[in-house]
Amino acid sequence: MLDAPSNRPALPPEIARRRTFAIISHPDAGKTTLTEKFLLFGGAIQMAGQVRAKGEARRTRSDFMAMEKDRGISVSASAMSFDFRDFRFNLVDTPGHSDFSEDTYRTLTAVDAAIMVIDGAKGVESQTRKLFEVCRLRDLPILTFCNKMDRESRDVFEIVDEIQENLAIDVTPASWPIGMGRDFVGAYDMLNDRLELMDRADRNRVAESISISGLDDPKLAEHVPDHLLDQLREEVEMARELLPPLDKQAVLEGHMTPIWFGSAINSFGVKELMDGIGAYAPEPQPARAEPRQIAPEEGKVAGFVFKVQANMDPKHRDRVAFVRLASGHFERGMKLTHVRSKKAMTVSAPVLFLAADRELAEEAWAGDIIGIPNHGQLRIGDTLTEGEALKVTGIPSFAPELLQNVRAGDPMKAKHLEKALYQFAEEGAAKIFKPSIGSGYIVGVVGALQFEVLGARIESEYGLPVRFEPSQFTSARWVHGPKDKVEAFANRNKQHIAHDNDGDIVYLTRMQWDIDRIERDHPEVTLSATKEMM
Ligand code: G4P
Numbered sequence: 363m364l365d366a367p368s369n370r371p372a373l374p375p376e377i378a379r380r381r382t383f384a385i386i387s388h389p390d391a392g393k394t395t396l397t398e399k400f401l402l403f404g405g406a407i408q409m410a411g412q413v414r415a416k417g418e419a420r421r422t423r424s425d426f427m428a429m430e431k432d433r434g435i436s437v438s439a440s441a442m443s444f445d446f447r448d449f450r451f452n453l454v455d456t457p458g459h460s461d462f463s464e465d466t467y468r469t470l471t472a473v474d475a476a477i478m479v480i481d482g483a484k485g486v487e488s489q490t491r492k493l494f495e496v497c498r499l500r501d502l503p504i505l506t507f508c509n510k511m512d513r514e515s516r517d518v519f520e521i522v523d524e525i526q527e528n529l530a531i532d533v534t535p536a537s538w539p540i541g542m543g544r545d546f547v548g549a550y551d552m553l554n555d556r557l558e559l560m561d562r563a564d565r566n567r568v569a570e571s572i573s574i575s576g577l578d579d580p581k582l583a584e585h586v587p588d589h590l591l592d593q594l595r596e597e598v599e600m601a602r603e604l605l606p607p608l609d610k611q612a613v614l615e616g617h618m619t620p621i622w623f624g625s626a627i628n629s630f631g632v633k634e635l636m637d638g639i640g641a642y643a644p645e646p647q648p649a650r651a652e653p654r655q656i657a658p659e660e661g662k663v664a665g666f667v668f669k670v671q672a673n674m675d676p677k678h679r680d681r682v683a684f685v686r687l688a689s690g691h692f693e694r695g696m697k698l699t700h701v702r703s704k705k706a707m708t709v710s711a712p713v714l715f716l717a718a719d720r721e722l723a724e725e726a727w728a729g730d731i732i733g734i735p736n737h738g739q740l741r742i743g744d745t746l747t748e749g750e751a752l753k754v755t756g757i758p759s760f761a762p763e764l765l766q767n768v769r770a771g772d773p774m775k776a777k778h779l780e781k782a783l784y785q786f787a788e789e790g791a792a793k794i795f796k797p798s799i800g801s802g803y804i805v806g807v808v809g810a811l812q813f814e815v816l817g818a819r820i821e822s823e824y825g826l827p828v829r830f831e832p833s834q835f836t837s838a839r840w841v842h843g844p845k846d847k848v849e850a851f852a853n854r855n856k857q858h859i860a861h862d863n864d865g866d867i868v869y870l871t872r873m874q875w876d877i878d879r880i881e882r883d884h885p886e887v888t889l890s891a892t893k894e895m896m
Contacts, residue, residue, distance in 0.1 A: 373645055373659050373728075376691070380729035381643045382452040384469055386494065387479035388487035392509040395626040396479055397442075397453065402566065403633055404444030404451060440669065440684055441715045441731035449640045452715075452731055456493070464760050464808060465669065465790055468742065470496050471757050472668040472686040472731065475503045475643035477635070478619070479626075482508050482515030482542070485524045494529050500756075503614050503644055504531070506621040507635050512560070512628055514543040518597065522605065522621065532618040534608045536638055537631065538598050539623040541590045549623050549631060550577075550594060552601075553608065553638075559585060560630040569630050613642050646729030649688035651745070651754045656688040658728035663690035663698065664747045665732070666754035667740050672789045681789070682713060682733040683740035688754065692726040698746040700739060701753060707746075709734055742790050743894065761891040762793050762806025765835050765870070766813060769802065771827035779803075782824040787863035792816050795838060795860035795868060798852070804833050804860065804870070835870040838862075839877060839889035847886040866893065 372378070387393045442453045456469050470476065476497045480486060486494075497504055508521060515521075522533045537549040537558070548559040548569060557572040574581050577595050586594065612618035620642060624631015646658040649666065656664045669684040697708050713733035714726055726732050734740060743757045770779040783803055787794045793806040807813055813830050820828050838860070841848050848867055852859045858870050869889055871877055877889055 370645075370648075371657075371659060377658050377728045378645050379448055380450045380452065380646050380727060381475065381639050382454065382473050382646060382686070382729045382731070383475040383477055383639065383643055384454045384456050384473045385477045385479055386456060386470075386490060386497065386504075388481070388484070388489040391479045391481045391484070391487070391490070392626045393479055396477075396507065396509070396632065397455075399626055399629055399632040400446075400451070400453060400636065401442065401444060402629075403568075403636060404446050406442065406444040440671065441733070443715050443730065446636050447640060450730075451636075451639065452729060454731060464758075466493065467496055467760070468668045468757055468790065470500065470502065472684070473502070474645070474647045474729070475505065475639070477639070478504050478506045480506065480508055480521070480525075482510045482521065482623070483513060485516060485521055486528045491528065498529075498616065501616040503616050503642070504619045505613075505635065505638055505643060506533070506619045507626075507631070508539075508621055508623045509626050511539050511542055511549075511623050512546050512562075512625040512630070518623070519600075519604075525619070525621070531616075532606050532612065534606050534618055534620050535601050535623075536608065536620040537622045537624075537634060538594065538601060540586055540594050545590065546625070547586060547590065549634075550598060551634060552598070557582065557585060558631070558634065560625065560628055562628065565628050567629060568633055608642075610642055614644050649686075649754050650756045651688075651752045654752070656752060656754070658689050660689040660728075661691075662748040662750070663692045663696065664688045664745065664750075664752055664754075665692075665698075666746070666757070667742055667744045668757060670740065670742055670789045672785050680735050681738060681740070682735050683744075685732050685734055685740075685746065687726055687728050687730050687732065689728045690748075691728075692730075692732065694724045696748075699749050701745045701747060701751055702741075703739065704751075705739075707736075707739070711735055738785075738788060741788055755894060758892045758894060759790075759793075760808060761838050761840070763808055763837065764810060764813070765795075765804050765806045765833045765838065766830040767802055767833050768805045769829045769831065771829060775826055778824060778826055779820070779828060782820050782826060784863055786816060786819065791819075793838070794863040795870065797860040797870070798856050804835065805830070806838055834872065836872055838868045838870050839891060840893045841867045841869050841887050842890055842893075843887035851884060851887050 385393045440455050444451055454469055454473050456466050478490060480490060518539060525533050536553050537551050539549050540547050551558055555574055555576060557574050559570040561567045561569060577598060582591060608620055609618055613620060620638060622631050622635045622638060626632060649656045665685040665687040667683045667685055670681055672681045694712055695710055697706050700707050745752055745754045770776050783794045786792055792812060795804040795806060817828055820826050841851060852867050860868050860870055862868050880889055
């Protein structure tokens with residue numbers, strides 16, 4: 363069990379000011395726009411729009427990334443750090459495509475909180491719900507931003523109800539919108555008794571903020587049209603009666619989400635949300651590990667790999683391992699122990715994603731994300747320490763739901779294909795299974811789109827056209843149990859057995875019925891749909 367947030371000791375100030383979070387949303391809700399405004403207000407970029415690429419590669423990048431490229435290491439904006447008031451924010455990007463993947467899940471193991479962005483007209487959509495469930499599994503605190511209030515949106519109570527009912531979480535309004543669509547003028551800040559007015563003329567201007575003393579303050583009438591003012595007073599009164607007040611502890615435990623209403627594109631409500639992240643999102647939290655948890659305030663550095671990105675620069679076949687620091691104060695050039703291989707590694711060229719300073723930072727603290735370029739030693743789930751044999755847990759691998767045979771377009775290139783497949787498997791982009799009978803490989807993924815992505819990447823990064831063909835199998839299960847029993851079981855069921863890319867034994871199956879039968883007839887082994895990354 364992890365310590366409850368309330369029982370945690372005070373952290374060193376450098377660690378206590380860090381907030382590490384991800385944004386969860388359904389495509390099109392406004393994640394990119396909000397990210398861009400975060401970077402703008404965090405001083406990491408000078409002008410919105412400047413960093414926005416169109417089309418397929420549309421994502422926010424900071425200038426720092428371009429500089430990294432000049433140095434020969436290119437990194438996508440998988441993590442972005444920037445300062446806001448007294449805080450250091452680390453925003454970890456969740457993959458944008460609509461296929462839910464393990465990558466997304468593992469990204470959420472590297473953060474302490476999530477910002478849920480919903481579209482005010484659409485409410486809670488499918489992808490948001492899936493991601494929310496993952497956050498719930500980890501009891502991650504969630505702050506909500508209801509975006510696009512400058513458009514016709516749903517009734518506010520309806521939105522709040524939908525979140526409460528659909529996601530089974532208490533919702534407390536941190537702000538209350540005034541009008542909507544064309545009539546939208548701004549919001550009433552329920553936490554600080556302020557009136558925030560949107561500036562429609564300049565999208566990058568921060569809203570005008572006016573201190574007021576409650577809803578009876580005559581100043582309100584100077585800024586809010588009469589009909590909206592009556593409605594506001596009525597709604598806020600109702601909200602205060604019907605909805606729970608903000609309870610920081612409940613937020614930290616993941617039972618309550620504060621909601622801000624705004625319009626990312628108009629920069630409206632974004633600063634209030636950022637203040638909210640500072641005030642209500644947690645400090646760096648302890649990491650689950652064996653044989654003991656790792657606390658951020660520990661003097662020694664420990665961290666774990668939650669993502670590997672290969673071939674960022676195809677000329678160098680480099681890989682960057684993204685490491686979440688779980689404890690301590692990291693300095694460039696440090697020697698760390700790679701726990702799985704027990705080997706020491708000197709981290710001389712860490713990539714720190716500090717966007718504002720535009721120079722390679724020399725240090726990082728618990729809560730930060732660093733990128734370590736390497737040649738394949740670092741794999742997802744690996745732990746790095748200053749010597750102690752600790753293993754961070756809770757970074758699972760899921761059984762793929764779709765399997766296909768893969769063949770090289772040119773049969774002479776089979777060896778090349780094998781190499782490419784294993785590299786992508788290490789990156790976590792797919793699972794590779796080598797059946798014990800016959801030749802060739804089976805590729806397993808969680809979402810259908812991943813086959814396409816994989817095929818395109820093998821072709822562009824390795825110059826190898828590939829073909830995917832239907833497999834006779836539909837799912838895979840890891841076989842767990844005493845070593846001799848697992849081996850005996852594998853010998854008896856050779857036609858169903860394969861080894862995954864880590865060499866672990868899996869049982870390939872055509873139907874659920876098969877799995878039930880094995881579980882009944884072979885109680886000495888278990889078939890599992892997940893495994894811990896080792
Ligand atoms: P995503 O990353 O979650 O997929 O969403 P993204 O930020 O790309 O936003 C999706 C669309 O919604 C974009 O329009 C964006 O401009 C728009 N949008 C974001 N925030 C707001 C808002 O507060 N109000 C309104 N009205 N629109 C908003 P697009 O037409 O797809 O792209 P673009 O041509 O504007 O770049």
